[in-house]
Amino acid sequence: MDALLHISTLHYLVLGAALFLLGVIGVLTRRNVVIVLMSIELILNAVNLNLVAFSRYWQGMPGHLGGPAALHGQVFAIFVITDAAAEAAVGLGILIAFFRNKETVNVDEVNLLKW
Amino acid sequence: MNPVTANPPVATAFFFYLLAATMIIGGIMVITRKNAVHSALALITALLAQAGLYLMLYAPFVAGVQIILYAGGIMVLFLFVIMLISIERTVKERQFNKQWLVGIAAAAALGGLFIAVFTKGNALFPAAKVVNYEEGGNTQAIASLLFDQHAGMYMFAFEIASLLLLVAIIGAVVMAKKRI
Numbered sequence: 001m002d003a004l005l006h007i008s009t010l011h012y013l014v015l016g017a018a019l020f021l022l023g024v025i026g027v028l029t030r031r032n033v034v035i036v037l038m039s040i041e042l043i044l045n046a047v048n049l050n051l052v053a054f055s056r057y058w059q060g061m062p063g064h065l066g067g068p069a070a071l072h073g074q075v076f077a078i079f080v081i082t083d084a085a086a087e088a089a090v091g092l093g094i095l096i097a098f099f100r101n102k103e104t105v106n107v108d109e110v111n112l113l114k115w
Numbered sequence: 116m117n118p119v120t121a122n123p124p125v126a127t128a129f130f131f132y133l134l135a136a137t138m139i140i141g142g143i144m145v146i147t148r149k150n151a152v153h154s155a156l157a158l159i160t161a162l163l164a165q166a167g168l169y170l171m172l173y174a175p176f177v178a179g180v181q182i183i184l185y186a187g188g189i190m191v192l193f194l195f196v197i198m199l200i201s202i203e204r205t206v207k208e209r210q211f212n213k214q215w216l217v218g219i220a221a222a223a224a225l226g227g228l229f230i231a232v233f234t235k236g237n238a239l240f241p242a243a244k245v246v247n248y249e250e251g252g253n254t255q256a257i258a259s260l261l262f263d264q265h266a267g268m269y270m271f272a273f274e275i276a277s278l279l280l281l282v283a284i285i286g287a288v289v290m291a292k293k294r295i
Contacts, residue, residue: 010233015138015168017233026146029211029212030146032205038154041162041189042145052172074177075261077174078180078257088189105200
């Protein structure tokens, strides 16, 4: 009970793992490209949660790697958010071009490059 | 003043489980809703709950960036694209492909891996201690990591990120434009 009520880094990691799994299931099973992209956003956010949780973990650690200035995880999370923005812009651009050509948004009907 | 014991956060467990439940339910709704607009709204809910978790992790700057960039920027982009493509027809279509067996197998394998790592590595992740900041210290510390000439080690990565965004802007315009 105490392990459940005392929130530690592990709790955030388990939550991040659950979100990651939800994203993986969404990417693998959905047909709609928009929802596949949203599932990728879920995966990136799970990773971000882990990064910030580990940053918090290192802030509580002694030594020159730890201490209150150990914010590398948060900086990495900001870079991941930047990547997510770029990925969403390019992915949705591809989606619009694809919808204009094929009149569908289903990933399993994307077979132009299939040999 | 001892920084470890001073000013412990209140009701941490309750808010953690509330926000975690919001995120999990939002995530489940993202991957199960038929209408893509409903998925987008569920994703916004999950992302806002995650911003709350960032606040609980003493990362107010990342929480602000999360709200402004994700809930304010990326999700608006998603909603615009959902409006551009026709949703009436896609709602009536089959929503899941035939790979659900592969999906469940992959999720089970990954979940088993996570469970193994977390149970074996339990002693590696003890509870993080409470650290108090001065007011406004977090944003300043992140800025000095990003921009400071001497202490900052992410200046080059920051410039590369700006280049990445430029490439993404040009790529998105090239992709979405009918005739260049």
